[in-house]
Structure formats: C-alpha cells, structure tokens
Amino acid sequence: MGYNLKEIFEYFEADGTFLKGEPYGSGHIHDTFRIETVEKEKDDYILQRLNNKIFKNIPELQQNIERVTVHLRNKISSIRGSDIKRECLRLIPTRDGLTWIVDNEGNFWRMYIFISRHHSYNVVDSPDKAFEGGKAIGRFQAMLSDMPGGPLFETIPLFHNIEKRLQTFNSKIMDNPVGRVDSVSKEIGQILNRADEMKIILRLGNEGKIPLRITHNDTKFNNILLDENDKALCVIDLDTVMPGYIHYDFGDAIRTAANTATEDEDDLSKVKMDINLFKAYAEGYLSETVETLNDVEKEYLAFAPRLITYTIAVRFLTDFIDGDNYFKIHHELHNLQRARAQLRLVMSMEEQYQDMKSIIRKLT
Ligand code: ADP
Numbered sequence: 001m002g003y004n005l006k007e008i009f010e011y012f013e014a015d016g017t018f019l020k021g022e023p024y025g026s027g028h029i030h031d032t033f034r035i036e037t038v039e040k041e042k043d044d045y046i047l048q049r050l051n052n053k054i055f056k057n058i059p060e061l062q063q064n065i066e067r068v069t070v071h072l073r074n075k076i077s078s079i080r081g082s083d084i085k086r087e088c089l090r091l092i093p094t095r096d097g098l099t100w101i102v103d104n105e106g107n108f109w110r111m112y113i114f115i116s117r118h119h120s121y122n123v124v125d126s127p128d129k130a131f132e133g134g135k136a137i138g139r140f141q142a143m144l145s146d147m148p149g150g151p152l153f154e155t156i157p158l159f160h161n162i163e164k165r166l167q168t169f170n171s172k173i174m175d176n177p178v179g180r181v182d183s184v185s186k187e188i189g190q191i192l193n194r195a196d197e198m199k200i201i202l203r204l205g206n207e208g209k210i211p212l213r214i215t216h217n218d219t220k221f222n223n224i225l226l227d228e229n230d231k232a233l234c235v236i237d238l239d240t241v242m243p244g245y246i247h248y249d250f251g252d253a254i255r256t257a258a259n260t261a262t263e264d265e266d267d268l269s270k271v272k273m274d275i276n277l278f279k280a281y282a283e284g285y286l287s288e289t290v291e292t293l294n295d296v297e298k299e300y301l302a303f304a305p306r307l308i309t310y311t312i313a314v315r316f317l318t319d320f321i322d323g324d325n326y327f328k329i330h331h332e333l334h335n336l337q338r339a340r341a342q343l344r345l346v347m348s349m350e351e352q353y354q355d356m357k358s359i360i361r362k363l364t
C-alpha cells in the first residue's frame with residue numbers, strides 16, 4: 001500500500017530529515033517501516049502502522065507502552081555505562097504531544113527511535129545467544145516488578161488463556177467458514193488430544209499458587225534484540241506487556257530460541273527442540289529471576305514451552321480454518337504450515353520433557 005511515509009513522519013517531533021522509508025522486519029501484526037534520515041549522525045526511526053483490528057484501543061495500548069518505557073528508562077539510565085537509546089524503546093511524541101497519530105484514512109501510526117547496530121534472529125544457532133536472550137527477558141521481568149501505578153491495561157483480553165483459545169478453535173470448526181475443516185482433521189485431532197493437560201497453568205493461577213506479574217507475552221526471539229557482539233541489548237514489541245504468568249514468557253521464548261528450524265518450516269523432519277539451547281536460555285533467564293520465583297512457578301517452568309507452543313499451534317490453525325484474518329501470511333497454506341511445524345515442536349518437547357525437568361531442577 002502506498003502510504004505517504006514522509007508526510008506521516010513529519011507529524012512526529014523527530015530530529016532529522018526524512019530520506020526514505022522501507023518495509024522492515026518480519027513481524028506478523030503491524031506494518032513496520034524503517035525511516036532513514038538524511039543526516040548520517042542522526043537517528044533512524046521505526047514507523048509503524050498499528051493493527052487496530054487486533055489492538056482495539058490504541059490510546060490504552062500506547063499508555064501502557066509509555067508507562068513501561070519510562071519505568072525501564074529510569075532504571076537503565078542509572079546503570080553505569082548503559083546506552084539508553086539502544087537498551088530501551090523510545091516513543092517519539094507528535095506535534096500534539098501524543099505518541100500516535102491518526103491519518104486521513106483512519107490509520108494509526110507511532111514512531112520509535114531505530115535501535116542501531118542490533119542483531120535480530122528468527123532462528124538461534126548457539127547457546128551463547130540463547131543465554132543472552134534469557135538474560136534479556138529475565139532482566140525485563142525483574143525491572144518491571146516494581147513498576148508503580150496499578151495494573152496495565154489488558155491490550156488483548158485473555159491473550160494466552162488456553163480455555164478461551166480452545167473455545168474459539170472449536171467454534172470456528174463448527175462454523176467452518178471457508179470449508180477448510182476436512183483438510184485438517186489430523187491436526188485437529190492432535191490438538192484435541194492434548195487439550196486437558198494444557199489447562200494446568202490456568203488452574204494453578206486460579207488456585208492462587210502462581211501470581212500474575214508484569215510479563216511481556218510475546219517473547220519470540222526476534223522481539224529480543226542483541227548487540228553487535230550478540231549480547232542482550234533490548235526487548236522490543238511491547239504491545240502485549242500486561243499482567244501474565246511468567247510461564248508465558250519462558251514458554252514463548254523457548255518455542256523460538258530452542259527450535260532448530262523456523263517457526264513455519266515446511267520440512268517437519270528439521271523441526272526439533274534443541275536441549276542445549278533450552279538449557280542455555282533457562283540459565284540466562286534464571287540468572288536474573290531465580291530469587292524472585294516461587295516454588296510452584298519453578299516447578300512448572302519446564303512445562304511452559306509445551307503450553308505456549310501448543311497455544312500458538314491452536315492460534316495458527318484457528319486462523320487457517322477462519323480464512324487467515326489475523327496473522328500476516330505470505331502464501332495460501334502459510335498458517336497451516338506454521339501450525340504443523342508448531343505441533344511437531346510440541347511433540348519434540350514431549351519426547352524430551354524429563355530432560356527439561358531435570359535441567360530446571362538443577363538450575364533452581
Ligand atoms: P510486530 O508486532 O508486527 O511483530 P514489532 O514491534 O515486533 O511488530 O516490529 C517488527 C520488527 O521491526 C521487529 O521484529 C524488529 O525487527 C523491528 N523493530 C521494531 N522496533 C524496532 C526498533 N525500535 N529498532 C529496530 N528495529 C525495530
């Protein structure tokens with residue numbers, strides 16, 4: 001779509017002159033553009049057209065991100081040697097003093113400073129990188145644990161609630177809106193077979209055994225930027241930061257950090273959970289959090305990757321059955337391919353579950 005990126009950019013109080021804007025990254029939700037400025041010494045920017053079909057209340061969403069980034073920035077800037085522009089997202093205000101604009105067509109836009117010299121990975125190829133990712137998320141949770149001002153808005157209600165996700169899944173199967181249900185009966189069976197055991201985290205929460213904390217809720221590895229030496233740099237994509245269980249962040253990160261293949265790998269024989277990457281991520285994560293987690297949280301950490309990988313499989317298959325209305329897709333069967341790869345990953349985790357548990361036990 002031909003947006004006038006220069007005109008939109010100029011509504012924001014940016015330092016620098018628009019040179020050009022191009023699509024950037026591989027996110028599935030927003031339209032993201034990198035804006036380069038004419039002056040080489042000035043920042044570049046990330047300009048995003050927000051998906052307001054998914055995020056229904058943009059002012060609340062933006063208020064959450066402002067609160068979170070202000071809190072993180074205060075903490076990070078008090079650390080000696082920190083590089084605040086690269087270690088924390090910074091929203092650029094508009095000329096009206098807001099952090100987003102609505103254009104003439106009703107599109108919502110926001111802008112961040114572009115985090116320079118970062119590395120971003122869709123697949124992780126070394127334990128050192130996985131460790132750094134774990135550290136980044138552990139530190140993120142730890143720094144937000146004392147954020148003042150009451151709970152954040154729930155930007156997507158019941159986001160990781162597997163009971164709700166399964167209800168939606170079942171009702172889309174009943175509706176069969178685009179006639180795809182018959183073609184995926186095998187995958188539907190694989191999901192329904194596992195449905196009961198997946199409710200354990202919700203049950204522990206309802207029983208008060210695990211607390212709601214401020215969690216990120218979208219910790220796939222390309223939302224964790226590493227620096228030029230592949231050390232933890234910055235956690236991005238803060239749209240779903242809200243109350244959650246730590247298992248959601250741990251699980252989603254393992255789903256991507258310890259998968260030997262891409263999230264949508266077509267050749268299922270390549271899809272496996274690498275136990276060494278699992279261990280390294282867990283080490284990094286627990287190096288920042290082990291003191292604050294309670295015993296039940298620790299006991300169920302090894303289960304978390306199974307839950308979240310399963311949840312994403314349910315969501316991809318739901319979207320396929322629904323005719324692809326949620327995730328961006330790049331070809332006709334993309335959501336099905338993603339769902340199959342995630343189900344295969346769940347099976348690989350099931351095979352290695354005893355090892356995962358014993359690694360966590362040793363680290364805690
Ligand atoms: P989505 O919700 O669509 O995934 P993200 O906010 O994650 O949107 O942005 C998409 C991609 O853009 C990220 O995966 C990352 O590669 C890049 N990106 C986002 N914000 C920044 C930033 N401030 N600096 C550098 N790259 C960024």
Ligand code: GN1
Pocket residue numbers: 026027028029030054217218220223237239240263312
């Ligand atoms: C989406 O926004 P992005 O691309 O980082 C999705 C996540 C899924 C992920 C699967 C708001 O993440 O929940 O796990 O795709 N984000 C939202 O790749 O739904």
Ligand code: MG
Pocket residue numbers: 027028222223237
């Ligand atoms: Mg993202």
